[in-house]
Amino acid sequence: MYRTNWRSIADRLVSISQPHVRPIVRGKASASTEFGMKLSISVVDGWSMVEQLSWNNYNEGGDLVRDSERYRERYGSYPASVHADKHRARRKQIREDESIRNAVEGRVGVARRC
DSSP, X not given: OTTTXXXXXXXXXXXXXXXXXXXXXXXXXXXXXXXXXXXXXXXXXXXXXXXXXXXXXXXXXXXXXXXXXHXXXXXXXXXSOOOOSSOOSOHHHHHHHHHHHHHHHHHHHHHHHO
């Protein structure tokens, strides 16, 4: 880096004990960089199913459509509700969604630690 005046290293190690963990630039107001995996899950009757898991940074823009289609293939219909990180404009709907989404986020947190 010194000789080439380069400011980044692809796939650099940030943890000796967890060498698979990479920094992911998220661009969020609270933290511009996060550590850990990107994870998409479905929760059906209390059971969590991993749809996508990656330690690398990727654009998850197509995950919602792909995961909804997978759900339809498995169960014969689309899910009754779908919850993502983006907030909707209506406050009542946001509160209802957040109460359901909190359970999903809790499972994501457990999956990241384990």
